[in-house]
Amino acid sequence: MLIGLHLGNGYGSQPGAWRMPGVDPKSYVNFDVIVKQAQAAERGKLHFLFLPDGPSVSADVETQPPGVNMEVMMTLAAIARETKRIGLVATGSTTFNEPYNLAKQFKALDVMSHGRAGWNAVTSSSEEVAAFYGRNIPSSEDRYGRAHEMVQLMQALWGSWGKDAWVHNQESGEFTKKGQVRPINLQGQFVSSSGPLYIPPSEQGQPVIVHAGGSPNAHELAGRFANVVIGSAFTIADARAQRAAFRAAAARYGRDPDELKFFAGIMPTIAKDKRTALDRRIQLTKEHFPQRVAYLERMLGIPLDSTRLNDPLSPAQLKAARPSRYDPRSSHALTIAQEGWSLRDILAHGVIDYHPVTVGPGTEAADHMQKWFEAGAVDGFWILPDVNVDGIDAFVEEVVPILQARGLFHQEYEGKTLRENLGVPYQYGVDPRV
Amino acid sequence: MLIGLHLGNGYGSQPGAWRMPGVDPKSYVNFDVIVKQAQAAERGKLHFLFLPDGPSVSADVETQPPGVNMEVMMTLAAIARETKRIGLVATGSTTFNEPYNLAKQFKALDVMSHGRAGWNAVTSSSEEVAAFYGRNIPSSEDRYGRAHEMVQLMQALWGSWGKDAWVHNQESGEFTKKGQVRPINLQGQFVSSSGPLYIPPSEQGQPVIVHAGGSPNAHELAGRFANVVIGSAFTIADARAQRAAFRAAAARYGRDPDELKFFAGIMPTIAKDKRTALDRRIQLTKEHFPQRVAYLERMLGIPLDSTRLNDPLSPAQLKAARPSRYDPRSSHALTIAQEGWSLRDILAHGVIDYHPVTVGPGTEAADHMQKWFEAGAVDGFWILPDVNVDGIDAFVEEVVPILQARGLFHQEYEGKTLRENLGVPYQYGVDPRV
Known part of the structure; x- marks a missing residue:
């Protein structure tokens, strides 16, 4: 089982993370804090850090930190120097970057980290982000057209020195x-470059290509180029179907599907027991309960009373409830409601969040991960801690040892490069097969 | 007197630097080596490191390292974490960058270094660089038009949070x-952005604007926006005239000319005596002697015999020699020739190099710097060591103490930010005066 860690904005994935006790309110700009989080993940032998970038940066900045790290490449450059083994993956938009600049930065990260870099090549689709660049969002066809060219061009630049070109022989000169x-x-339709790029190969040749998304376009891009898919799924069936679609796409491009690793997200809240974990999530999310109650009404198709958070759903409510077909989280929400939890605790279970939530001691997360993994739904997970400052440590100390004891997770990094640790092939330049 | 250090490609400014004893031939990609050089400069209380980027990257890569650092921003991000006081200046092309991306990176560097960043805002004018971006070089008018807009736009982005906007109050939320x-x-003619940039002010507000160049266009751009000019001059008279032109331009934009600091380059070779220093330069540059003899012929207007490097110029040659009006270095070359040095040693004096060369013990460089500084030719110097690995240490140990003893150079950093150390005003957002 492979595991990545979402580092994000430095606070954590929950809206109240930045206000929690023990959290430096300046974590967003405090590199001592950020590096320490990276080192904690490495202590747990996690395969990589993941720093998304791009859409939804702003959220409501009056009450919430930006959703992503301030500057993902500069941050990973700093982390590269202060870690040894963990992979370093960041998003770089294929829509709003000069390919030569982006190629240079990811290759430099790969070289300075001794072969630990990964590029999450995704298109930008938000008008807000486009406006940062004084543009409008191109059509989906143009965005994916440019994305395919960007990956090819960047890989060509990454391979523009012969594999053994750099002899640096001081004697002969x-x-x-x-x-x-x-x-x-x-020379493409969207991007072009003469090259070369003045950077020799890294220990893994060049950065790993990562993709995030679930559309048919995503299948094509990832199937053609990627070794890692940062996915999102709420059920084993959905994850299994997505994984199969990506693997089929890889096969269509003549690749071994095992070279493409599918990751689902998981948001664990870890505490000594379920009650403590639920209370932690209540503290983290309670300001959002009013709108979440309203949303839960639609998920379950029944009216709910947001002034009666202490009460479980009545037998009549439970009987009337029907999971919405429009939200894949609805069945799980109903299951939790049927267990008799109060309305507050139903929400505290994270039935409305961006990824499956586990709440309780380390076994809760470990069991979830084992079940999905053994069902063939995923190759691994990316972990979105509720609060980074103690949530990463909790995962490393409470979940990792269980997964290791069950023989699901490695005891030590397999190699020195991200490719070795992921078990994907060395690549230098453009893959001759695609 | 202000002093910056050219860090360059990690080897040094002389063509043979990468082959010298004690030099790691992989310095170009070895961040341990690069960080150590930065730390050495900080030990000498130098005001800033300067990492140029852009033109002339390729040189002859079969026998020479690229002329510039692999990736200047990633390198400075790493250095930011491992130094405390020294300024961090890099070139960012105003021609081939997305302004939002460049603004984000320099601001992030400023925040992570606690207010030590400087942006060398220069246009790209080489067709080779343009081809990296799949383009042609725009006209000078368009390049400088875009440059003015880039600086304004980036400064506006840097100021897009109110100066005291970031309260991060955990209690109130x-x-x-x-x-x-x-x-x-x-919305400009060349660039535009909605903003905002999601980065709060740094300790110095925002990065220092630096410019490099000497044309009337450069005077305008620097006079309007810059606090530092990385200049190039071979004589005191030339430096003084350039400095005056930049100061006059600043005054035209309603600024105090003292806010704009003019730096000239100096290439010191430091050794226990002149003979040892000359021999060091011979070792570093001898492969270029044949073509330099040919060039020296044109500088002095006389035929020279490249097979007789051991001989000084004959009385007849010296009598016939006339310094070329087309090369400002010619008079100095003739002066050295008149001192009776062999042809080899004339070249070893660095009479044909990119900046004035000093050769000998630390007093040689110190005297040169004092003379120029006291003549009002410069506010400071940027040092281009011949070989970084020992040339930086030599400057710090042999030249800095002399300048300090003469009361020309500070004993300690004045403050914590680059602006404080340079003695230029705090700025946040667009300067209201320009």
Whole structure:
């Protein structure tokens, strides 16, 4: 089982994370804090850190931190120097970056981290982000057209030095082998570059390609180029179907489907017992309860009273409840309601969140992960801690040892590079198979 | 007197630097080496590191390292974490960057370094660089038009949070003050952005604007926006005239000329005596002697024999020599020749190099710097060591103490931010005066 960690904005994935006791309210800009979180994840032998970027950066900045890290590449450059083994994955928009600049930065990260970089190549689809760049969002066709060209162009730039070109022989004065640093001269419909890029191979050749998304376009892009998919699924059946779709796409491009690893998200709240964990999530999310009660009404198709958070649903309510077909989380919400929890505790179970939530001691998260993994739904998980400052430590100390004891998770990093640790092939330059 | 250090490609400014004893031939990608050089400069209380980027990256990569650092922003992010006081200046092309991305990176560097960042805002003018971006070089008018807009737009983005907007009050739940994180909605002819940028002020407000160049366009751009000019001059008279032109431009924009600091380059080779220093430069540059003899012929207007490097110029040659009016270095070359040095040693004096060269013990560099400084030719210097690995240490140990003893150079950093150390005003957002 592979595991990545969502580092995010430095506070945690829950809206109240930045206000929790022990959290530095300046974590967003405090690199001591951020690096410490990265080191904690590495202590747990997690495969990589994941720093998304791009859409939904603003949220409501008057009451909430931005949803993503301030500057993902600069942050990973700092982390690269202060960690040894953990992979470093960041999002770089294929829509709003100069390919030469982005190629240079990810390759530099790969070199400075000794082969631990991954590029989450995703298109930008939000008009808010487009406006940062003084533009409008291109059509989906153009966005994915550019994305395919960006990956090809960047991989070509990454391979623009012959694999053994850099001899740096002080005796003979030969810095690179004659004729082996070459222009790439790629001219696409959306992007082009002469190259070369003046960076030699890293220990893993070049960064791992990552993709996040679930649409048919995502299947094509990831199936063609990616080794990692950062996915999102609420049920085993959904995850299994998504994983199969990505694997089928990889096969269509002549690749071994096992080279493409599908990750689902999980949001664990870890505490000594379920009650303590639920109370922690109440503290983290209670300001959102009024609108979540309203949303839960639609998920279950019944009226609910947001002034009676202490009460469980009545037998009549439970009988009338029907999970909405429009929200894949609805069945789980009903299951929790049927267990007799109060309305407050139903919400505290995280029945309305961006990924499946587990609440309780480490076994809760471990059991969830084992079940999904053994069902063939995923190759691994990306963990979104509720609060980074203690949630990462809790995962490392309470969940990782269980997974290791069950033989599901490695005891030590397999190798030194991200590719070795993920079990995906070395690659340098454009993959000759695609 | 202000002093910056050219960090460059990690080897040094001389073509043979990468082959010198004690030099790691992989310095170009070895961040342990690069960080150590930065720390050495900080030990000498140097005001800033300077990492140029852009043109002339390729040189002849079969025998020479690229002329610039692999990735200047990622490198400075790493250095920011491992130094405390030294300023961090890098070039960011105003021609081939998305302004939102560049604004984000320099502001992040400023925040993570606690107010030590500087942006060298220069246009790209090389067709080779343009081809990396799949473009042609725009006209000078368009390049400088875009440059002015880039600086304004980036400064507006840097100021898009109210100066005291970030309250991050955990008790009240107020993350930023209501209405104080605002779009900028700037629409120029070349660049535009809605903003805002999701980064609060740094300790110095925002990065220092630096410019490099000497044309009338450079005077305008720097006079309007910059606090530092990275200049190039071979004589005191030339430096003084350049400095005056920049100061006059600042005054035209309603600024105090003292806010704009003019730096000239100096390339010191430091050794226990002149002979040892000359021999060091011979080792570093001898492969270039044949073409330099040919060039020296044109500088002095006389034929020279490249097979007789051991001989000084004959009385007849010296009598016939006339310094070329087309190369400002020619008079100095003739002066050295008249001192009776061999042809080899004339070249070893660095009479043909990118900046004035000093050769000898620390007093040589210190005397040069004092003379220029006291003549009002410069506010400071940027140092281009011949070989970084020992050249930085030599400058710090042999030249800095002399300058300090003469009362020319500070004993300690004046403050914590680059602006404090340079003696230039705090700025946040767009300067209201320009």
